Amino acid sequence: MLNQSSQSPTSSREIRPHYLLELVSDELVSAEAGHAPHWVRDQIEQTPFVVVRRACTSVGELENMIPVGVRGQERSQRFAAFVSRHQVKRIIAPYELLGALPSASNRELGVFAALTTLRNIWHELSSPWGPGGSVGFELATAKKTTHSASDLDIVIYSDKPLPIEQVRFLGSSLANLDVRVDVQVEAPSCAFLLAEYARDYPGEIILRTLSGPMLGVNPWQNSINPWRTVSI
Numbered sequence: 001m002l003n004q005s006s007q008s009p010t011s012s013r014e015i016r017p018h019y020l021l022e023l024v025s026d027e028l029v030s031a032e033a034g035h036a037p038h039w040v041r042d043q044i045e046q047t048p049f050v051v052v053r054r055a056c057t058s059v060g061e062l063e064n065m066i067p068v069g070v071r072g073q074e075r076s077q078r079f080a081a082f083v084s085r086h087q088v089k090r091i092i093a094p095y096e097l098l099g100a101l102p103s104a105s106n107r108e109l110g111v112f113a114a115l116t117t118l119r120n121i122w123h124e125l126s127s128p129w130g131p132g133g134s135v136g137f138e139l140a141t142a143k144k145t146t147h148s149a150s151d152l153d154i155v156i157y158s159d160k161p162l163p164i165e166q167v168r169f170l171g172s173s174l175a176n177l178d179v180r181v182d183v184q185v186e187a188p189s190c191a192f193l194l195a196e197y198a199r200d201y202p203g204e205i206i207l208r209t210l211s212g213p214m215l216g217v218n219p220w221q222n223s224i225n226p227w228r229t230v231s232i
Contacts, residue, residue: 013091015066017186018132018155019052020140022090023083029065031055031080039072040079047143050083051132054191056210057082071137071145092140094130094155100139102146110179111135111152118154118181121173125166127158132184151180159188161220164201171198187219 015021026044030036044050055067065082072078098119102112115131122129130136133153134145156162156170162185171194174181183194190207197205197219204215 015052015091016093016157017052017054017191018094018136018184020092020136021050021052021066021068021083021088022092023048023050023087024089025087027087028068028070028081028083031067031082036079036081037077039077040070040081043070043072043077047141048089049137049141050081051137053080054208054210055080055082093128093157094132094136095128095157097130097136097139102138103142103144106138106144106146109146109148109150111146111150114152114177114179114181117177118173122170125156125170127156127160127162129154129156131155151182152177154181154183156183156185156194158185161218164198167194167198167201171195185219189221190216190219192219 023044026041026048028036028040028044050068050070053067053069057063057065057067064085066085066088068081068083070079070081098115101107102109106112112135115135131139131153132155134150135152137143138145170183174183184191185194185197190209192205192207202217204217205219206213207216207219
């Protein structure tokens with residue numbers, strides 16, 4: 001589990017998609033009509049962590065709220081919601097989890113071995129990166145969420161364009177790993193899959209934006225609606 005003392009005060013930090021937030025209460029605003037399923041409150045009470053997702057929060061009562069997702073015990077249990085910035089006790093970015101250790105019973109799982117391999121191969125990558133998904137959640141919370149068939153989700157935060165040679169090197173380094181690895185790159189205004197960019201460059205790829213998926217050539221162009229970071 002991540003060492004809590006390594007985290008900086010939440011008041012001076014920005015929040016981006018895939019960050020994990022530890023909450024001080026279970027108060028959530030549903031992203032859909034109706035009440036939250038019963039499992040949502042149970043989950044927050046047991047493990048008060050949510051994952052930041054990409055969504056617009058700039059109008060009406062949602063202004064200055066943070067869009068988040070709640071992970072349930074089952075893969076099908078995912079709940080979209082919003083939380084107030086005052087509910088956040090701690091912010092954990094994926095790149096802060098690279099030094100965290102999984103539970104002793106899980107250290108031999110393929111996803112953690114693959115993460116260790118990538119940490120050794122990607123040590124010269126200047127852009128911050130780290131595990132998301134079930135691996136990141138387990139490392140942050142010490143709650144077992146991975147298993148022998150788990151994939152490894154990696155998030156790279158790159159505010160400047162990545163050279164295509166570097167993109168292809170990063171992609172090729174995944175070939176000999178024993179688990180499936182999905183790498184998503186978070187640019188300032190959108191996100192995209194590393195594999196698609198490496199394969200289709202300089203053609204169009206799917207960009208995940210606040211307005212939904214769109215086709216584009218340059219993920220770092222200024223014309224894309226930006227992700228609005230929230231300082232708390």
